[in-house]
Amino acid sequence: QVQLVESGGGLVQAGGSLRLSCAASRRTFxxxxxxxFRQSPGKEREFVAAISVIxxxxxxxxxxxxxxxxxxxNAKNTLYLQMDNLKPDDTAIYYCAASTNWGPVxxxxxxxxxxxxxxxTVSS
Numbered sequence: 104q105v106q107l108v109e110s111g112g113g114l115v116q117a118g119g120s121l122r123l124s125c126a127a128s129r130r131t132f133x134x135x136x137x138x139x140f141r142q143s144p145g146k147e148r149e150f151v152a153a154i155s156v157i158x159x160x161x162x163x164x165x166x167x168x169x170x171x172x173x174x175x176x177n178a179k180n181t182l183y184l185q186m187d188n189l190k191p192d193d194t195a196i197y198y199c200a201a202s203t204n205w206g207p208v209x210x211x212x213x214x215x216x217x218x219x220x221x222x223x224t225v226s227s
Contacts, residue, residue: 104128105127105128105131105135105201105215105216106127106128106216107125107126107127107128107131107199107200107201107216107217107218107219108125108126108218108219109123109124109125109197109198109199109218109219109220109221110123110124110125110126110221111123111124111221112197112221112222112223113222113223113224114224114225114226115189115223115224115225115226116225116226117189117190117191117225117226117227118188118189119189119225120185120186120187120188120189121186121189121223122183122184122185122186123139123183123184123186123197123199123221123223124181124182124183125137125139125181125182125183125184125199125218126180126181127180127181127182127199127201128180129180130180131180131201132156132157132158132175132177132180132182133156133157133177134156134203135156135201135202135203135215135216136153136154136155136156136201136202136203136204136205136209137153137154137173137175137182137199137200137201137202138150138151138152138153138154138173138199138200138201138202138209138214139151139152139153139173139182139184139197139198139199139200140197140198140200140212141193141195141196141197141198141223142195142196142198142220143194143195143196146195148198148212149164150164150209150210150211150212151163151164151167151171151184151197152164152167152171152172152173152184153173153202153205153209153210154173154174154175154182155205157177158174158175158177160205161173162205162206162209162210164210166192167186167193170186170187170188170189171184171185171186171187172184172185172187173185182199184197186223189223189225190225191225191226191227192225193223193225194223194224194225195222195223196220196221196222196223197220197221197222197223198217198218198219198220199217199218200212200214200215200216200217200218201214201215201216202214202215202216203215
């Protein structure tokens with residue numbers, strides 16, 4: 104059983120930065136691709152970014168590419184999402200996920216485990 108616990112959300116002004124963290128069970132990064140998704144009120148959950156097992160590859164949604172950076176620290180079993188130049192449209196609950204899938208299948212939200220989410224609010 105994989106456990107994922109997100110933290111780091113909060114309220115920030117447009118143009119500001121936040122770093123989200125996802126603490127994972129031991130050895131999760133050795134066995135799963137990891138991703139970040141988000142869901143705004145009234146909208147479906149959407150893919151944000153992903154990083155492959157042992158951090159070989161990364162993938163980003165076009166809406167965040169160049170502003171967000173996904174990374175992982177295997178020693179700390181922690182996944183990060185550095186979010187810069189935040190916009191009001193980035194306001195959402197952000198979820199960490201672990202998946203044996205990659206590419207389009209992962210982007211569609213087919214994951215094995217989900218965290219409970221952390222709220223990010225960007226004011227204009």
